Amino acid sequence: MRAAFILGEIAGGLRRNLTMVVSVILVTFVSLTFVGAAGMLQLQINQMKGYWYDRVQVAIFLCNGTSKAPGCVSGAVTDDQRKALEALLSSPAVAQYVSDYHFESQNEAYQHYREQFANSPIVDSVTPDQLPASFRVNLKDPQKYQIISETFSSRPGVRLVSDQREVLERLFSVMNAASLVAIVIAGVMIVCAILLIATTIRLSAFSRRRETGIMRLVGASKLMIQLPFVLEGTIAAVIGAVLASGTLWAVAKFFLGDVLTSQYPGTAFISPSQTLMLAPLLVGTGVVLAGVSSMLTLRRYLKV
Helix, strand or coil: CCHHHHHHHHHHHHCCCCHHHHHHHHHHHHHHHHHHHHHHHHHHHHHHHHHHHCCCCEEEEEEECCCCCHHHHCCCCHHHHHHHHHHHCHHHHHCCEEEEEEEEEEEHHHHHHHHHCCCCCHHHHHCCCCCEEEEEEECCCCHHHHHHHHHCCCCCEEEEEEHHHHHHHHHHHHHHHHHHHHHHHHHHHHHHHHHHHHHHHHHHHCHHHHHHHHHCCCCCCCCCCHHHHHHHHHHHHHHHHHHHHHHHHHHHHHHHHHHHHHHHCCCCCHHHHHHHHHHHHHHHHHHHHHHHHHHHHHHCCCCC
């Protein structure tokens, strides 16, 4: 009997305040989508770190005719200097940190440059002799980059020792900033959702003030009076959270999984199943903000 009464009150409240309920669903959907987007960015950053950090190369750039580095005072790297560097890479002291390495000549560097910047207007203004030859070193443990850097930076014929991790860290910093922006926007939208839920509950309580007054007179408990209102806000928030979860899954499935994966096959993107890990968080957030805003509103306007 009580369950039927509560369900009837919920249905009546949702029907009478349909416009506000739809507004709550939409605002909750947008706010939790931003929360989920921030979570997706963090998952993607962690995925890319795990994928790329194991593939980080150390590039030992050699001197060319235009190098001004301290190790290039004698001009372009000589064959003897290059052989000495290669011998050092193969020595037991260094080889224990090196998985493998290969030498990239200036012509090979030029070909890679033309492939990478094929659409750039300055691609034809660069010549092979302007690009440095290099040793591309794969490490057994990328965390040991500093050892390779200290060993080779001061060697004759070495222009620069570069770790790709530095480039990746800049990329991840940009992604972290985007994640922070999404969190800030989500926070603003969550405040809007709380205000809308409170307004919806307030209107619902006002439209049923006669019924709640009668329930007080006959000795109904606080739970019986408040529960229909709380569940109305919670249902609207949960629907918004489910829509947000479905949107994130669709983005991971059709945008990351189909579009970006085909365009960037060498990049590890998160899977749709990983985005579903965010669904309980989004639903829980929706339930909490609906419950808190409902209880605070009811305590003030129902006086129970």
